[in-house]
Amino acid sequence: MYLENINSPEDVKRLSIENLNILADEIRHALLTKLSAHGGHIGPNLGMVEATIALHYVFNSPVDKIVYDVSHQSYAHKMLTGRKDAFLHAEEYDEVTGYTNPRESKHDFFTIGHTSTSVSLACGLAKARDLKGDRENIIAVIGDGSLSGGEAYEGLSNAGETGTNLIVVVNDNEMSIAENHGGLYQNLKALRDSDGQAPCNFFKSLGLDYIYVKNGNDITALIHAFTRVKNVSRPVVVHIHTLKGKGYTPAETYKERYHWGMPFNLETGQPLSDGGNTEDYCNLTGKFLLEQMQKDPTVVAISSGTPAVIGFNPERRQQAGKQFVDVGIAEEHAVALASGIAANGGRPVYGVYSTFIQRCYDQLSQDLCINRNPAVISVFLGGSAGMNDETHLGFFDIPLISNIPNIVYLAPTCKEEYFAMLEWGIKQTTHPVAVRVPGPVVIESGETFDSDYSELNRYKITCQGERVAIIALGNFYPLGESVRRKLQEATGVQATLINPRYITGLDKQMLEDLKANHQLVITLEDGVLDGGFGEKIARYYGDSEMKVKNYGLKKEFADRFVLEELLKENHLTDTQITNEIREIIDKKQD
Amino acid sequence: MYLENINSPEDVKRLSIENLNILADEIRHALLTKLSAHGGHIGPNLGMVEATIALHYVFNSPVDKIVYDVSHQSYAHKMLTGRKDAFLHAEEYDEVTGYTNPRESKHDFFTIGHTSTSVSLACGLAKARDLKGDRENIIAVIGDGSLSGGEAYEGLSNAGETGTNLIVVVNDNEMSIAENHGGLYQNLKALRDSDGQAPCNFFKSLGLDYIYVKNGNDITALIHAFTRVKNVSRPVVVHIHTLKGKGYTPAETYKERYHWGMPFNLETGQPLSDGGNTEDYCNLTGKFLLEQMQKDPTVVAISSGTPAVIGFNPERRQQAGKQFVDVGIAEEHAVALASGIAANGGRPVYGVYSTFIQRCYDQLSQDLCINRNPAVISVFLGGSAGMNDETHLGFFDIPLISNIPNIVYLAPTCKEEYFAMLEWGIKQTTHPVAVRVPGPVVIESGETFDSDYSELNRYKITCQGERVAIIALGNFYPLGESVRRKLQEATGVQATLINPRYITGLDKQMLEDLKANHQLVITLEDGVLDGGFGEKIARYYGDSEMKVKNYGLKKEFADRFVLEELLKENHLTDTQITNEIREIIDKKQD
Incomplete structure (x- = not known):
């Protein structure tokens, strides 16, 4: 050899x-x-x-x-x-x-x-x-x-x-x-x-x-x-x-x-695992968009060289015909194209991985958001559980997108909420809308969600409690539920749980109301803390008596990490968070 | 007609x-x-x-x-x-x-x-x-x-x-x-x-x-x-x-x-104003870089179609020869080029307007920062006093750059500090460095500044005081001085004034020390608050007794604004800030 x-x-x-x-x-x-x-x-x-x-x-x-x-x-x-x-x-x-x-x-x-x-x-x-x-x-x-x-x-x-x-x-x-x-x-x-x-x-x-x-x-x-x-x-x-x-x-x-x-049988070429036959958001999104296309000939799905991300395998591409566009690896063009389609009355949906949306900040800002064209962007694999190579992290889309004016960036918590938000995004004609797909695992809550998100920045209290409020964004909502449960078990404190839904703005009325019977607000987000969602809450309460603790990821190019370890290092397990909440509220009582 | x-x-x-x-x-x-x-x-x-x-x-x-x-x-x-x-x-x-x-x-x-x-x-x-x-x-x-x-x-x-x-x-x-x-x-x-x-x-x-x-x-x-x-x-x-x-x-x-x-005499073609014959950072930077080039043949200035921004008029371009590169309107290439030059031992300085640096987020992140190559970027017209068309705002560079790992983004407060930082950026070989040029007006402080910034995130207390600390970033440092003066005049409170210097990180030791005899920290930054510098301070103090108030610009595409009005709308005059500080500290005393 x-x-x-x-x-x-x-x-x-x-x-x-x-x-x-x-x-x-x-x-x-x-x-x-x-x-x-x-x-x-x-x-x-x-x-x-x-x-x-x-x-x-x-x-x-x-x-x-x-x-x-x-x-x-x-x-x-x-x-x-x-x-x-x-x-x-x-x-x-x-x-x-x-x-x-x-x-x-x-x-x-x-x-x-x-x-x-x-x-x-x-x-x-x-x-x-x-x-x-x-x-x-x-x-x-x-x-x-x-x-x-x-x-x-x-x-x-x-x-x-x-x-x-x-x-x-x-x-x-x-x-x-x-x-x-x-x-x-x-x-x-x-x-x-x-x-x-x-x-x-x-x-x-x-x-x-x-x-x-x-x-x-x-x-x-x-x-x-x-x-x-x-x-x-x-x-x-x-x-x-x-x-x-x-x-x-x-x-x-x-x-x-x-x-x-993924691994495959060398002799037959067949994958070794069928992926557990579980649903995935790519496939679900492709199916959903094809249905939308059948109802409205101006709905058009856009991919930048990764059609699978938006569920458009070769069969669906054929079914969609003119209503699907792959622009090649040209994310800048994809966003400008979407803006142009929306400006002329079409209903574009651009599907893109979190790590690649950062290739078109200027197009988001200039071509899309200054012009307030109602294009929709589905951001896939945002968060820590997506890809784990330092070059493909999904940690940075929240600071990237949410600090641009005029765009509405939504964070659904489950499958039903994702499609409710996506459908609203396609229907409405007022805002550029991005939706952070809450993967990677598809969670079906079985619940019904609002079909209209046009009244911006209205957070939702899902469990009313007191003393501690947990604002749990998007795919970290289940973490919020878990922390709430653990805190109650450990201390009897029944925390308020909030699904903020909107990454791009504050529900000032709700935040103000929390002051009445809460002393601590916790934010949970699956992205870097720097420039992210939680810091805006911290700023809001900065000169008040409310204590705020932001949970999210450290600003770093983490490389080939084990997810559980990364979460632990960043104090993002339910046990760690619960213990830290206890420390803060115990101290407060002293 | x-x-x-x-x-x-x-x-x-x-x-x-x-x-x-x-x-x-x-x-x-x-x-x-x-x-x-x-x-x-x-x-x-x-x-x-x-x-x-x-x-x-x-x-x-x-x-x-x-x-x-x-x-x-x-x-x-x-x-x-x-x-x-x-x-x-x-x-x-x-x-x-x-x-x-x-x-x-x-x-x-x-x-x-x-x-x-x-x-x-x-x-x-x-x-x-x-x-x-x-x-x-x-x-x-x-x-x-x-x-x-x-x-x-x-x-x-x-x-x-x-x-x-x-x-x-x-x-x-x-x-x-x-x-x-x-x-x-x-x-x-x-x-x-x-x-x-x-x-x-x-x-x-x-x-x-x-x-x-x-x-x-x-x-x-x-x-x-x-x-x-x-x-x-x-x-x-x-x-x-x-x-x-x-x-x-x-x-x-x-x-x-x-x-x-700018306006000119139609008959002679001569400009009506000589710009007051004042110094400007573009010209000063060009002069400085030419000097650096003469000392070191690997220093190279890069422009993306706007050579004037970095002071390279046709004469200087000729003098610089191979040590000046205009890549055309190709900001993405400019950043990757700079990274490549730095990787092979050259000393590149890319000069770019704040509004255009946003055309290369992915190149900053991937080509430059993951690779930690020691390229230098001078960001011109960052802040509210640069251009005032909604398409050319300089408000967004702080959230854009500072939330990327590995880059050191510096905010000098005056001419002397700018060139000290720029020179350090060119000399050092450890970090990608960006410097936010503190314009538009050139302020000479006459002071001497550190020549070494390699110990990261060390803020500088320029006036030690108590009760209130004013962290005044970059070109808003003079605003901080003014607020400090007004507060003292109005209340006798001698605030602490801090030049944070580093946009990209917190001086945790200093922030911790401030707790001993301060009750309020004010941050001033000439950029959008969302995702910016101040919010990181608010997050740091979120679960402590320290009050924080962040001053900066609202997230919006302000268009053709009158600077004074914009500042007033955003509560950014020294009087407004002083009054608001008084309210907070008076309330605290109640």
């Missing part, structure tokens, strides 16, 4: 072409063995095996610097740069993250988890090199899907002006997570169809040189191409045509399903 | 070509008369006179819908759509905003002040049209400068896929605010040089049809082109070559200086 003896790129350079091909098979085998047992990004990594070998064969990492866009195709790179054991030995699988990471290896230059950033970051490395008078190669590796993001374009256009060494490897596997969207992809097709000769060339139009590699899974061809561009003195694109899922028939066939996956 | 009789686009359609040309002269005369007396966007509007006339001659606004990117070229449109009086009569000059605005006219569809958004917004209008089965033309008008922004690209690529009517008028005047930057502009040149025939065509590469109008200031040619594309069933770009500043020699000659300007 060659892979076992690869400890650095130097070891790759020593192999013959024939043995490099054997190495590719070994890498692919290791990838499939690990991914089928562990989950991860499947298709993009399988397609990039040969190119990664060729890159390390030709260039001298880490002096030459390779930046992998979004890192979804960086696993083979990890194997060749001293981290093979994390792919070969099951007990070491978790020794590496799913993303490039400078803390892991000197061959990684950035921690990257969002798309479309590699060219700009590489431009930075190149600029510093030029200022220092160094001469290494700087290489950005970017997938065709990532090209749909505006930052990639800004990077390419600026690279095109630089006039010094920068090599952009475009890994064109003809797919984003789902199929690609945008006029650009017709140009990539024209380039592929003409063996790179089409005179109209997106990359050349931005001032970059260009070469095409028809078989991007052929090590010899790749080595030849990379050798041609090594030490070039101008920015150049090497457009390589690869096969997503290469070498594993199910992944080659079902490219969208095998982009990323 | 024809212009006086133009009350709607219908009146334009009645004129002969000859008279349309006279109308163009009249519009240009009115523009120059108003702008020389009132200030505003000069060059872009002068160049677009003929195209605007032709648009309204050919299309049927408001059924056909025209969206003007960034609105800098929308003045002639305003004149032709019922708002001529605001250009003809000095007493009505302020009746219109500098931007398109649906509250002003049914011919405006969005309030727009940031660039690169028009194509995406127009895509939204078109999508709603298609869903409703309507058939009007949707037209986006975008300048060549605005094309450098990623959102414009996302919009174009998505438009290229739409397959229905969308007309993108690219107003190519060969300039952004300053000269254009990015490889794209070589392609625009190739298209101009080939009369639109160059086979490599950026717009076509994104799937759009394309026609070129060589003389974009020739009404007949423009009418011909727009007539050709009216009612097309596919997205098409009409690339028109116009002359920025057309018809006014100083503006044609000095395109950057006459992009936007």
Whole structure:
């Protein structure tokens, strides 16, 4: 086995072409063995095996610097740069993250988890090199899907002006997570169809040189191409045509399903778990929106390259027809598009993960909120129980969205309330509305909720009590119920429990009324405390006798945390909160 | 005079070509008369006179819908759509905003002040049209400068896929605010040089049809082109070559200086005011950075299309050479570039207006802060005294930046402290650092400030007092001084005055110590209260006996406000604050 003896790129350079091909098979085998047992990004990594070998064969990492866009195709790179054991030995699988990471290896230059950033970051490395008078190669590796993001374009256009060494490897596997969207992809097709000769060339139009590699899974061809561009003195694109899922028939066939996956049976390709057959908010939302579309032809669902998040699998996309739009990985466009649709009388619903809504703050503010257009945004996986990589946290959407004027950001506590709020958002024509999907687990309360939320910032007292009021936001409402119960058991105190519903404003009347027979207000929110919901309550009561204690998450990029531990560290278990409430009210009585 | 009789686009359609040309002269005369007396966007509007006339001659606004990117070229449109009086009569000059605005006219569809958004917004209008089965033309008008922004690209690529009517008028005047930057502009040149025939065509590469109008200031040619594309069933770009500043020699000659300007002498072109010959932070920063560059060849200043903000006029740009980079209007790229430069040992300083830093939240978070790269960002015009259009507010940078982990956001109180902090930011290699430039007026305190800020979150007590502590952030520090003085005069209470310096963290030791002999903490910040600095102090003291009162701005898109009135409405005069402090401490004594 060659892979076992690869400890650095130097070891790759020593192999013959024939043995490099054997190495590719070994890498692919290791990838499939690990991914089928562990989950991860499947298709993009399988397609990039040969190119990664060729890159390390030709260039001298880490002096030459390779930046992998979004890192979804960086696993083979990890194997060749001293981290093979994390792919070969099951007990070491978790020794590496799913993303490039400078803390892991000197061959990684950035921690990257969002798309479309590699060219700009590489431009930075190149600029510093030029200022220092160094001469290494700087290489950005970017997938065709990532090209749909505006930052990639800004990077390419600026690279095109630089006039010094920068090599952009475009890994064109003809797919984003789902199929690609945008006029650009017709140009990539024209380039592929003409063996790179089409005179109209997106990359050349931005001032970059260009070469095409028809078989991007052929090590010899790749080595030849990379050798041609090594030490070039101008920015150049090497457009390589690869096969997503290469070498594993199910992944080659079902490219969208095998982009990323949970553990699966390597022989059959079937997932090992059916997810418990439980309901999930993505699927429920897709179903709900299709129903809305049937009632109203102006309802339109929007996704930015992740149609699954809003429940639009290929079947639903077909059913929705013109009423579903995937804009590619272009969150900025998605928000502006939604604003434009709403301005002209349509009813857009944009579904997006919490971690990606932060890619369009300015569009939320300028294109949407200044214009008060009634578009709706469903924010998925907001909170601590969503994704747990430092690059994909769902902690920050509350400070991001809720401090923008004019938007109404709602926090439903259960399935019934979510759909009541979503339906109101679609019907009303007065406000931009965002809804924080209360996942990840679907809780059915069986209760009926208001169908009208147009009287803004009216919180709801769900249990009237005294002394202590617990304002429990969105998916932390069940935590509030639990704290209330524990407090009563421990002290007899019957706390008031409040579902605030509105993240974006205070129910001043209710807060004022609480003063009469409460001494302590507790806020619970599943997001960073800094800039969040609870601090607004603390500000409100700042010059009064009311004590306030805010619970939420510390401002940090927590990485690959265990949820229970994170909650404990942040004093977010029901027992911790109950004990701290007791301390405060006991002290008060002294 | 024809212009006086133009009350709607219908009146334009009645004129002969000859008279349309006279109308163009009249519009240009009115523009120059108003702008020389009132200030505003000069060059872009002068160049677009003929195209605007032709648009309204050919299309049927408001059924056909025209969206003007960034609105800098929308003045002639305003004149032709019922708002001529605001250009003809000095007493009505302020009746219109500098931007398109649906509250002003049914011919405006969005309030727009940031660039690169028009194509995406127009895509939204078109999508709603298609869903409703309507058939009007949707037209986006975008300048060549605005094309450098990623959102414009996302919009174009998505438009290229739409397959229905969308007309993108690219107003190519060969300039952004300053000269254009990015490889794209070589392609625009190739298209101009080939009369639109160059086979490599950026717009076509994104799937759009394309026609070129060589003389974009020739009404007949423009009418011909727009007539050709009216009612097309596919997205098409009409690339028109116009002359920025057309018809006014100083503006044609000095395109950057006459992009936007304060009132000027129409005959000589000289500004009416020399700005009082006062120092300004832009100029001082440019001077300072040039000095740093001379000491260290890896120091590099970055601008995103507004080199003047960081003091890099054409002369300084030349002096800086490779150590100055203008990336075009590409804030996302600017931040990622800075991160990349810092990662490879360079010392980047990105200078940007507060209102535009919000265009790169995700890049701040992901490209920069997760990676903890020591790039420096100088944030200009943060606060209420910067720009006062609702699209250009400087109120939101504190919630935007300060709630991101790992960044150190500093708030200097005067010139000396600003440069001490900036210099430290450039020297240190541990943190991403942002500095909130304490303008707009330059205050010289004559004091010496720390040169080292590496021990984070250490606030400074500048006057030790008791009972009341005033934490006065950045450019509101003088307000804190004033409140302290007034309070002492009125009550004899000698308050403690604190310069917190760090926006991004609490000095918990100091806050704890204040409990010993203070009963009230006041926070002053020149930004929205929601998600801001003061709320963190309120949270800290929430469960203690300390009273807290936060002063700052209400969360709203205030528009064209008079600063004094805005401050008063927000209880931000020294008298108001002093009186409110008295109320609280008197009550406490009861």
